Amino acid sequence: MGEFETVKDQLKKRFHERGAWGLTTSINLKKCNPATIRDAEAIKKYVRELCDLIGMKRYGETVVVNFGEEERVSGFSMTQLIETSLISGHFANASNSVFIDVFSCKWFDPDVVEEFTRKFFEAENSNAKTVIRSEEWFEEAVEFKKGVSTALQVQKKLHSEKSKYQQIDVYETVAFGKMFSLDGVIMVTEADEFCYHEMISHPALCTHPNPRSVLIVGAGDGGVVREVLKHPEVEGIELCEIDEKVIEISKKFFPHVSKDLGNPKVKIVVQDAIEYIKEKHKEYDVIIVDSTDPVGPAEGLFKRDFFINCEKALKDEGILVTQAESFFYDPQFISGIFEKTRGIFPVMKYYYTMIPTYASGTIGFTFCSKKHDPEKDLHEERARKLQDLKYYSTGIHRAAFVMPVFTKKFFK
Amino acid sequence: MGEFETVKDQLKKRFHERGAWGLTTSINLKKCNPATIRDAEAIKKYVRELCDLIGMKRYGETVVVNFGEEERVSGFSMTQLIETSLISGHFANASNSVFIDVFSCKWFDPDVVEEFTRKFFEAENSNAKTVIRSEEWFEEAVEFKKGVSTALQVQKKLHSEKSKYQQIDVYETVAFGKMFSLDGVIMVTEADEFCYHEMISHPALCTHPNPRSVLIVGAGDGGVVREVLKHPEVEGIELCEIDEKVIEISKKFFPHVSKDLGNPKVKIVVQDAIEYIKEKHKEYDVIIVDSTDPVGPAEGLFKRDFFINCEKALKDEGILVTQAESFFYDPQFISGIFEKTRGIFPVMKYYYTMIPTYASGTIGFTFCSKKHDPEKDLHEERARKLQDLKYYSTGIHRAAFVMPVFTKKFFK
Numbered sequence: 059m060g061e062f063e064t065v066k067d068q069l070k071k072r073f074h075e076r077g078a079w080g081l082t083t084s085i086n087l088k089k090c091n092p093a094t095i096r097d098a099e100a101i102k103k104y105v106r107e108l109c110d111l112i113g114m115k116r117y118g119e120t121v122v123v124n125f126g127e128e129e130r131v132s133g134f135s136m137t138q139l140i141e142t143s144l145i146s147g148h149f150a151n152a153s154n155s156v157f158i159d160v161f162s163c164k165w166f167d168p169d170v171v172e173e174f175t176r177k178f179f180e181a182e183n184s185n186a187k188t189v190i191r192s193e194e195w196f197e198e199a200v201e202f203k204k205g206v207s208t209a210l211q212v213q214k215k216l217h218s219e220k221s222k223y224q225q226i227d228v229y230e231t232v233a234f235g236k237m238f239s240l241d242g243v244i245m246v247t248e249a250d251e252f253c254y255h256e257m258i259s260h261p262a263l264c265t266h267p268n269p270r271s272v273l274i275v276g277a278g279d280g281g282v283v284r285e286v287l288k289h290p291e292v293e294g295i296e297l298c299e300i301d302e303k304v305i306e307i308s309k310k311f312f313p314h315v316s317k318d319l320g321n322p323k324v325k326i327v328v329q330d331a332i333e334y335i336k337e338k339h340k341e342y343d344v345i346i347v348d349s350t351d352p353v354g355p356a357e358g359l360f361k362r363d364f365f366i367n368c369e370k371a372l373k374d375e376g377i378l379v380t381q382a383e384s385f386f387y388d389p390q391f392i393s394g395i396f397e398k399t400r401g402i403f404p405v406m407k408y409y410y411t412m413i414p415t416y417a418s419g420t421i422g423f424t425f426c427s428k429k430h431d432p433e434k435d436l437h438e439e440r441a442r443k444l445q446d447l448k449y450y451s452t453g454i455h456r457a458a459f460v461m462p463v464f465t466k467k468f469f470k
Numbered sequence: 471m472g473e474f475e476t477v478k479d480q481l482k483k484r485f486h487e488r489g490a491w492g493l494t495t496s497i498n499l500k501k502c503n504p505a506t507i508r509d510a511e512a513i514k515k516y517v518r519e520l521c522d523l524i525g526m527k528r529y530g531e532t533v534v535v536n537f538g539e540e541e542r543v544s545g546f547s548m549t550q551l552i553e554t555s556l557i558s559g560h561f562a563n564a565s566n567s568v569f570i571d572v573f574s575c576k577w578f579d580p581d582v583v584e585e586f587t588r589k590f591f592e593a594e595n596s597n598a599k600t601v602i603r604s605e606e607w608f609e610e611a612v613e614f615k616k617g618v619s620t621a622l623q624v625q626k627k628l629h630s631e632k633s634k635y636q637q638i639d640v641y642e643t644v645a646f647g648k649m650f651s652l653d654g655v656i657m658v659t660e661a662d663e664f665c666y667h668e669m670i671s672h673p674a675l676c677t678h679p680n681p682r683s684v685l686i687v688g689a690g691d692g693g694v695v696r697e698v699l700k701h702p703e704v705e706g707i708e709l710c711e712i713d714e715k716v717i718e719i720s721k722k723f724f725p726h727v728s729k730d731l732g733n734p735k736v737k738i739v740v741q742d743a744i745e746y747i748k749e750k751h752k753e754y755d756v757i758i759v760d761s762t763d764p765v766g767p768a769e770g771l772f773k774r775d776f777f778i779n780c781e782k783a784l785k786d787e788g789i790l791v792t793q794a795e796s797f798f799y800d801p802q803f804i805s806g807i808f809e810k811t812r813g814i815f816p817v818m819k820y821y822y823t824m825i826p827t828y829a830s831g832t833i834g835f836t837f838c839s840k841k842h843d844p845e846k847d848l849h850e851e852r853a854r855k856l857q858d859l860k861y862y863s864t865g866i867h868r869a870a871f872v873m874p875v876f877t878k879k880f881f882k
Contacts, residue, residue, distance in 0.1 A: 068611060079562055080569065084494065086603060117537070123529065125553055135556060137549045141537055144547060144558050148573065150491055157492065157603050159571065161560065185606040185627060191498060191569050194597040197621065199477045205623035205644030206826075209609065211616070215597060225477070232617030242477035250798070253874070386662070386826045412824065412832050412874070414618075414798045419831010420824050448876040457869035462665070462824070464860040 066169060073165055073190055080143060080161060080191040083168040085175050087156040089182035095149040095156055098122040098134060104178050105138045105145060111174055112166040115141040156181065161191070196229055198417065199242030208244065208415060210234060216311060221303035223355045228311050234415060236311055240350055244415045246279050251315055255281035256450040257411035257458065258423055262344050262377045263289045264441040264455065265432045269343040270294070273371070275331040275359065277348035278304035280316035286346070287318050288444050295324045298331040300355055332358040338371035345372060347380040352391065365399045365426065378426040382408065385465045386418040392468045395424060405431050408469055409458040411449065433459050478581060485577055485602055492555060492573060492603040495580040497587050499568040501594035507561040507568055510534040510546060516590050517550045517557060523586055524578040527553040568593065573603070608641055610829065611654030620656065620827060622646060628723060633715035635767045640723050646827060648723055652716075652762055656827045658691050663727055667693035668862040669823035669870065670835055674756050674789045675701045676853040676867060677844045681755040682706070685783070687743040687771065689760035690716035692728035698758070699730050700856050707736045710743040712767055744770040750783035757784060759792040764803065777811045777838065790838040794820065797877045798830040804880045807836060817843050820881055821870040823861065845871050
């Protein structure tokens, strides 16, 4: 065997280095021996042998009690105090499943516990999850593509509130600095927000020949405002954000993102953009829709009517850019957008940015234009003059419209 | 409040729809009221009130015992059987921390439990994690960038073994089909392997004017072999894989990836490539190094000596491509490669592919070439003739070498 670090080595190191208080291993066993899980003496024997195996000192008796009221949940429950905490178990007769938890302040080997437990109860299969008690992890809500999630280790939860529209949480993360989530979905992290904010802003502004008037929808954090203001041609920005709490939170926790919200060129409108846009006619050169995912408050921003109203609100050379999800996880959504908005804008394209904390590591945008083509009409000189960029360049502008082969069918 | 699905709604839906057996919420509280956590009667009161609040029927007495042997872990432990399982707690005097677990077969509201618990013990802060018992999730080992991980829901664990070199596990995942991991790190999933295998192979083969002889290092799964064989010019492939178990596993579980391992053009060598390459002199047109991460068995594949030996093993127009990690998570590693291999190859570049199950959603490659420049010498016509591609195209070839601005400093 090689002299390298295994997953368990890493866990053990984290446990010892970070002054963890304890360790919990939760084991699920399926299709166990029905006789064993119905035998209180066998369960007690399991506890004795397990404690001997991992060097835990039992404290008091093993408690084994039977619940029988409801068929679905009937079976034994077991608890055994140990000198460094607790071993507990639940034995589900209906499915012959076993659920064991070992919580200990003293290090033990989770693999040894799982293997012994699986063999003892003769389970057909098992899985185990071990967590270090005292470590906190944020796990992104599993929304579009059920079954995949990004987990970020958290140093501290800084803020939590329910606004009129959504659940807002702010965390200090280990790897990405401060992060805020809406309804459990990662929105902004200090470390990678530039990937998103530069790429939702500059392709449109560098394609439009003279962007003076810009409407930004959503984006109450201020990131898009900051990028748009890098273009000296821009004379006025309206920011239409439905949830003023997002603005507040960003001002308080994300000064580098929100720093230009007070710029005199910026007018903040706290309102539903779906209503706001209805009254606008040929007012803007560029509209940027920095929405959340197309569920909840942002749903209407992905409907045909909204695209029609944006077209009307744009001047004759106008450009609309909207957040449009990941081509890895949301192909049907993307196809849907392209189908249902057909014919509204003469030029309609899709482009992407890479961003590690967003699901799949990439997110895309629709580029809807009345006249100018982002792949032909890039204003190279203006783009090259932009300051303080960490992602966007003229090369990236062109590359971002080149799609992997499998995505081509989404954009018909 | 909007009529949308919150994280809790989603959890509740998963609980009910998927026939879960139970729910565990683990709460960590820090900086609690020192008097309360040292008061057995208060702890019993907490249990009574919590059970009333979430409608749980207590079964027997609340057990509260004190452990005092070791200062670090001294304090009360509590268990309370409930008719649908168990509430347990540990009270750590040294840090005034509290750890509560509620395991129940009946649905309860995890937020209500956390809030009540935090208030009862007057904790300065709390965090809680809720898992559905019976759901299994694979969490990628947290390796380079501590504090971030990808989690995939698993339907079934299909295989697990410790080879001479590494831990190999195979899972059926909900979102990505079959997946195999080495030492806890995701290697191949059925759904997105093409992003990696096409992009590690075709840029070199389409830049070389006449690739006939190819050495592949690692890649025992067969994915690179499958891609290289799409080039009719290739007459012979040597696959040098250190771990024959990887080949076995791929043949058994990933037929679409391994399907060409038996092709008569392919010679499989089970050996350490670091040794194998030392004896080679101007034998190959292209060498592709599809290694695991640069820890453990693959470490030597990232050393200057190995690059020197590859240069020697390549013919005069030869090209070497190596897996080279993510520019988001491994900037220092990438800088290191570029520094320590300076001067070996006249042309040295970096390019990337997007792949959702790899950390950060992207991974890069070094492109080391004796003569031909991938950005100037692409053989467009040959590239366009390639069949069965899902990612690579001539457009993607060019776009893949365009880097976000912040990465430029890594490649000096």
